[in-house]
Amino acid sequence: MSSPLETPLSARPLRVALAGNPNSGKTSIFNGLTGLRHKVANYPGVTVERIEAEMALPGGRALLVDLPGCYSLHARAEDERIARDVLLGLEPGVPRPDVILAVVDATNLERNLFFLTQLMETGMPVCVALSMVDVAERSGIPVDAAALEEALGLPVVPVVGRTGRNLPALREAIARARRAAGRTWRFPAAGEETLASVREAVAKAAIVPPEAVEGEAVRLFVDAEDDDPSFARGGTALLAAVRDARARLAAAGIDREAAEAECRYALSNDVARRVRRVAPSPGPSRSERIDRVLTHRVLGPLIYLAIMGLIFQAVYAWAEPFMGWIEAGTGWLGGAVSGLLGPGLLTDLVVDGAIAGAGNILVFLPQICLLFLFLTILDDIGYLSRAAFLVDRVMRGVGLHGKAFIPLMSSFACAIPGIMATRTIESRRDRMVTILVAPLMSCSARLPVYALMIGAFIPEGWQSITLLSMYALSVGVALLAAFVLRKTLFRGEVSTFILELPRYKVPSPRDVARTVYDRGAVFVKQAGTVILAISIVLWFLAYFPRSDEVKERAEARLAAGEPEEQVRADEAGEQVRQSFAGRLGRAIEPAIEPLGFDWRIGIGIISSFAAREVLVSSLGVVYGVGEVDETSTALRDQLRAAEGPGGRRFTWLTAVSLMVFFVLACQCMSTLAVVKRETNSWRWPLFMFGYMTVLAYFGSLLVYQGGLALGFQ
Amino acid sequence: MIQQVLAYALVALAAGWLLWRYAKRRATGNCCGEAECPAAKATAKRIEELSRRR
Structure with a gap:
């Protein structure tokens, strides 16, 4: 035994x-x-x-x-x-x-x-x-x-x-x-007879230790494909023996897979019945009672929206003190570095490039951690599976496969794993639609952009609803895009899908902490490596070339007795304007001015193709280089004080326009590269980039020009 | 003068590192530069966990 x-x-x-x-x-x-x-x-x-x-x-x-x-x-x-x-x-x-x-x-x-x-x-x-x-x-x-x-x-x-x-x-x-005792269940008589010949062939082939022969024989007999490694090791004789045994069983009218499943389940059910101290209650379990409410046709979506609203509210309210500390920390660091190194090129690079770039991104670490804390808890409890169930009906309505839920859900963190995970969707049509709409889901790289704009321009009380609206917009447009793609390029039936709803359970603090730590570590690593490097390079592009003409003009104004602070601020702004980055930003300014963006945001949009959150660090660098006060790195304050196109100050309308642009635009080279690899063609990434850019431009244009037409500023 | 040299060296280092990273990503085809995308693996696993197959 x-x-x-x-x-x-x-x-x-x-x-x-x-x-x-x-x-x-x-x-x-x-x-x-x-x-x-x-x-x-x-x-x-x-x-x-x-x-x-x-x-x-x-x-x-x-x-x-x-x-x-x-x-x-x-x-x-x-x-x-x-x-x-x-x-x-x-x-x-x-x-x-x-x-x-x-x-x-x-x-x-x-x-x-x-x-x-x-x-x-x-x-x-x-x-x-x-x-x-x-x-x-x-x-x-x-x-x-x-x-x-x-x-x-x-x-x-x-x-x-x-x-x-x-x-x-x-x-x-x-x-x-x-x-264990080995196999304690039995096929019907004909099955046992045919299995005996397979057992003999497995023993003869000596591909497993003697004690594993029985189990391996059953496995090969019931379910193994021709490319199973055991057949490769056992040779053609083993494969022939298995094929012969299967044919004999089929001739006896027995489905070997069904027979095996029935026998195993009969054994499992018998053991379970004997070891349960009480019979399962005929009534609904606690999980089922909770599900009646949470997956209710009307109440379910309302509760889901309420939960997400509360989460976004908490993300803002709870993160604020921590963000303030990080802002104060980066400000202090900038001041300390300035004091230590004294005025000079290296100081400018470290303060306006490295600290303003990476520091302004790190400010959003508390919000990222809090968002993933809540989402991980919901996942651990088992609620996200219910959310999948809730949206499955809507997803089927627009032609998305049920298996698309997890790729789309994980695209809220990053579209790349979401797109790669679509490999589990068997139908090409279902898979292509999921790939093409996944980048519309609002990834975590967009969160710092929303957080910056909302923090700077949206009044308290409206902040969480604005953030929720951005996520709702991303989901709504993704569903709409899926619907259109299903009706045009990818017509056909949607495959079926079975979803398992696990029991609700108390989340494990250790597992939750691990996930939040992992997400935070990825964010910090990104800030400390890619974003830091891009910020330094961008600082160079925003600092050089230095114009002697601008300098001479400033000196002349000073000689004429104009206030030094104003003259130096104007000079710094002018130098950025005619820098490499400034020229690039100004080159695209006519195209983005109708959206309410100026050349500085233009620089941010171009640089954000490396990674969306680079917009924040780019603005930090551009405004940092253009500032004379080297200790002030609070980007939110700098944005509020900045002038936009036509001499207008940036307002909440600009902020909403920019956020809508970021919700809809495909500004991620990595995503495009992954789509190219997954579809094995440049056609689909180019199509995706094209349709998302058009959506983003006109979405943003509608918001800004519509807002102005309605009298908003 | 030393400050200038250090500043230029830092910029060159940052630009060089970004180029090296880009080349690595081109070679592996993954945005993280790793041979296999860990995030994609985790997501695929999650789908399998949610999909009952038998």
């Missing part, structure tokens, strides 16, 4: 594979066991993360390998294939694990046991972490871990990954992992 681990822990690090269904609490257990000291790499040649970390076990250390979450070893997707190949020792360069730590979600016992039965047939020692036991208890479906241990013949430890409950016991249980 079982055999203990043969490898003493002290001999070499034990390799433990963590396997389980998606959403089974695997990540929390991994974090709890390893203390977040993980290494992330890729499995060779694929886009599946390989996450490993050391963990302490009684008597030694072990290497815990977090496998991609999957429902079955019958691989359908790339991550499932990786999980299967690692467990079976088929993945090149990855040693076969010594032990499987199987995570079984106590709230979804039948489905999780289905996968466990496959793991038990790999011939490896298995230890079971029974997760979500707290949720199961609260839901009135507690599981008897001792009874489950007896039923499976394996160590079973009830754990709560989020709080770390019972993790020490789990460490001890890993060291007690045992081989």
Whole structure:
């Protein structure tokens, strides 16, 4: 029935594979066991993360390998294939694990046991972490871990990954992992007969250890494709044996896949029935009761809008003090550097280029962190899946596939991973529409632009609604664009999609903190590298060439007795105007003046093609170089005091016009490059750039000229 | 004079680094310059988690 681990822990690090269904609490257990000291790499040649970390076990250390979450070893997707190949020792360069730590979600016992039965047939020692036991208890479906241990013949430890409950016991249980009895279910008679010939062929081919022959035979017989690595290793004889067995079973009128699923589920259901301390309540669960409200046809969207509105309000209100500190910090730093270095070219570069550029972007770090804090909490609770459900109806209405929700949702952070993630959408039409509208979703690089404009020009009380409007505009235009594309270039039916709504759960503070930290770190890294470098180069372009003529004019005015402060300010402004960057900005000024933008914003728009948030640092540099007060780096104040086209001051109308432009324009070279790669043609990125630029220009024109016509300033 | 040299050196360094980064991105095809886009992988994983396949 079982055999203990043969490898003493002290001999070499034990390799433990963590396997389980998606959403089974695997990540929390991994974090709890390893203390977040993980290494992330890729499995060779694929886009599946390989996450490993050391963990302490009684008597030694072990290497815990977090496998991609999957429902079955019958691989359908790339991550499932990786999980299967690692467990079976088929993945090149990855040693076969010594032990499987199987995570079984106590709230979804039948489905999780289905996968466990496959793991038990790999011939490896298995230890079971029974997760979500707290949720199961609260839901009135507690599981008897001792009874489950007896039923499976394996160590079973009830754990709560989020709080770390019972993790020490789990460490001890890993060291007690045992081989399972093997296959405890049976095909109908004809199936067993044909399987016997496959078993014989697998044993003869010697592609797996003897204890894994049974499980491998079932896997190859039921579901393996012709390009399965086991066939490559076993040769044509093995493939021929499997094909022959399948043909014989089909002739007997048995669908082998359906038969296997039925038998495994019968076993899983039987075990689940025996180990649940009470029968599942016939009434709706708490999650279902909550879903009745949150996914309600009318209430659901209203609650969603209210939640998002509250989040945006909090993003502004809560971030303000932190932003003030960072502003004060950058101002102090500018002053300190000026004092230390004295007047000169290097001081100008550091203060007006580096500090004004990178510092003005860093000011928005608190807002980025807060936004992702709220979104991560909502995701962890399980609410974002409900949001997907809510918008699925609307998305289908405009011809977007249900699977487009996550690419579009992740495009709120950045369109590039969203576009790349569309690879999971099988239909080319569905995929192309998603790719072409994903950059319309308001990415986090736009947030500093909104935050700057709203902070500088929108009165308090209107700030969160303005920010919400920008996001609503981006979603609305994306849906409209998808509808038009579906009716014109990509006609056809939308494929079906099944969405799983996970149970609601209390978010894990550690996981939330990790996500927020990761997002903040990306932002800071971007500010400290790309934006800093661009700011320095832009400073050079905005500082040179220096005009002697402008200088002489200023000297003449000073000699005529004009106030020095005014003369120096005018001189600084004039020097920027005739600099390389200034000339570029002025070259496009006639085209953007109808939108309410001047040449300085023009410089920002051009430079923001490197990354949208560069607009903020560019304005910081352009206004910084054009300023005589080298300690003032509060860009919001400088913008309020600046003059726009025609001598008009910038107003909230300019701010809204600029924000609308940024919502709709495709100012991201990286996005265009990724679209080119994903579509294998320049045609689609050029089309995308063209239609988004037209949308942005006319959207902005409508806002600004419409606003002026209505008498707004 | 030293200030000028340092300033020009910083500008050259920043411009050179941006060019090197651009070349790296061209070579890998990813905006982060890494061989595989970690954000795309995470998103693809999330989709799979939300899509029930069996």
